Amino acid sequence: MKVVLPFNIACGYCFNCHRGYTQACLTTNPDSPSAAYGYAGMGPYQGGQAEFVLVPSADFNYLKLGV
Numbered sequence: 001m002k003v004v005l006p007f008n009i010a011c012g013y014c015f016n017c018h019r020g021y022t023q024a025c026l027t028t029n030p031d032s033p034s035a036a037y038g039y040a041g042m043g044p045y046q047g048g049q050a051e052f053v054l055v056p057s058a059d060f061n062y063l064k065l066g067v
């Protein structure tokens with residue numbers, strides 16, 4: 001199975017994530033709603049363009065490719 005991961009990071013269990021507003025996750029960024037890799041003010045996450053990356057809540061954030 002091949003997967004991709006978006007640059008926004010969501011927990012999958014907060015109020016906004018349960019309603020489908022994963023771009024405004026309430027738990028992944030301690031400073032404000034929403035978190036992403038490599039963006040100032042969107043949490044303590046470094047850029048995601050690397051050979052290897054540590055993915056928080058990967059079981060919720062991945063998108064499966066193909067069948």
Ligand SMILES: [Zn+2]
Nearest residue numbers: 011014017025
């Ligand atoms: Zn969330």
